[in-house]
Amino acid sequence: MDELRTKYIEAIAAAADEATLEELRVRAVGKKGEISLKMRELGKMTPEERQVAGPALNALKNEINSALAAKKVALSDAALDARLATEWLDVTLPSRTRRVGSIHPISQVTEEVTAIFADMGFAVAEGPQIETDWYNFDALNIPGHHPARAEMDTFYTHRAEDDERRPHVLRTHTSPVQIRTMEKDGAPIRIICPGRVYRADYDQTHTPMFHQVEGLALGKDISMANLKWVLEEFFSAFFGTDVKTRFRASHFPFTEPSAEVDIQCSWEGGTVKVGEGDDWLEVLGSGMVHPNVLKAGGIDPDEYQGFAFGMGIDRLAMLKYGIPDLRAFFDSDLRWLRHYGFASLDQPTLHGGLNR
Ligand code: DAH
Numbered sequence: 001m002d003e004l005r006t007k008y009i010e011a012i013a014a015a016a017d018e019a020t021l022e023e024l025r026v027r028a029v030g031k032k033g034e035i036s037l038k039m040r041e042l043g044k045m046t047p048e049e050r051q052v053a054g055p056a057l058n059a060l061k062n063e064i065n066s067a068l069a070a071k072k073v074a075l076s077d078a079a080l081d082a083r084l085a086t087e088w089l090d091v092t093l094p095s096r097t098r099r100v101g102s103i104h105p106i107s108q109v110t111e112e113v114t115a116i117f118a119d120m121g122f123a124v125a126e127g128p129q130i131e132t133d134w135y136n137f138d139a140l141n142i143p144g145h146h147p148a149r150a151e152m153d154t155f156y157t158h159r160a161e162d163d164e165r166r167p168h169v170l171r172t173h174t175s176p177v178q179i180r181t182m183e184k185d186g187a188p189i190r191i192i193c194p195g196r197v198y199r200a201d202y203d204q205t206h207t208p209m210f211h212q213v214e215g216l217a218l219g220k221d222i223s224m225a226n227l228k229w230v231l232e233e234f235f236s237a238f239f240g241t242d243v244k245t246r247f248r249a250s251h252f253p254f255t256e257p258s259a260e261v262d263i264q265c266s267w268e269g270g271t272v273k274v275g276e277g278d279d280w281l282e283v284l285g286s287g288m289v290h291p292n293v294l295k296a297g298g299i300d301p302d303e304y305q306g307f308a309f310g311m312g313i314d315r316l317a318m319l320k321y322g323i324p325d326l327r328a329f330f331d332s333d334l335r336w337l338r339h340y341g342f343a344s345l346d347q348p349t350l351h352g353g354l355n356r
Pocket of ligand 1: 255284
């Protein structure tokens, strides 16, 4: 009995896994196990012998069973410890960096422009990029034979051979939104219209798609002086410094009188700085809305008048953020976008400060 005890208790203590433990259980206390067989021999013993051997065998059986149970618990605790050790995770490690997108300079500048004009009471109006030639030309006092039509390098949409109607165009400027807004809202009006425009042109300063923002203010006593104030106010807010403007007499079919506007700049060291120096940079076209344009928009030119202007958003972005080549704006080169892009939570507002 002592031999049996030593043999099994030691084997149980040494068992490395549950399978070994089960094997030991079968060999010791299973139906045909050594201890079970010994118990069967009790019947052949004398009552005296049985009185001694019986309890001793029972005690041994109990001892082995509890040793098995204890070892089983110990093994599963060890297995859990091993798992916890290998599956350990350091939650204090810094996370893997994930690239987030950035705001394109055009979107950023559009937001900036919108914030500044909104502060002066201008709402944002939008129109379609595929326009009828009426809205893009005729309504803006550019009749069929007018040279401005040819000058604008217009993209025309396709019409079937036998379709007599004039083709739609990709709008060549944001000015048609003036007419659409007059028709929709009537006077008085105070809007800006930012958006994409299209012309068949491609070099360092021209891309076939670019961006403009139109401005339109109609009222009973709006004059060229209001135009000048609004534009100077805008440029100073946009560039973050007092910017002088120069109005040069010009000609546009949709305004009378018309003026091209230059902003003060310097060209020191080959880079342009706005708001200093004594050079001038042309940035927009403007004027008093032509009576024919008001009429086309359903507004009585004897009752209302006002100013309009149009400027390039891409150009503003290049000037403010020192971006040299316009074509790169639309190449979708991630390196360029990461370099010139803006953080997405950095929304430009007048109170929060525009980006400089
Ligand atoms: N539409 C003109 C262009 O694309 C810009 C422009 C000039 C707009 C004078 C105006 C304006 O509203 O009054 O070149």
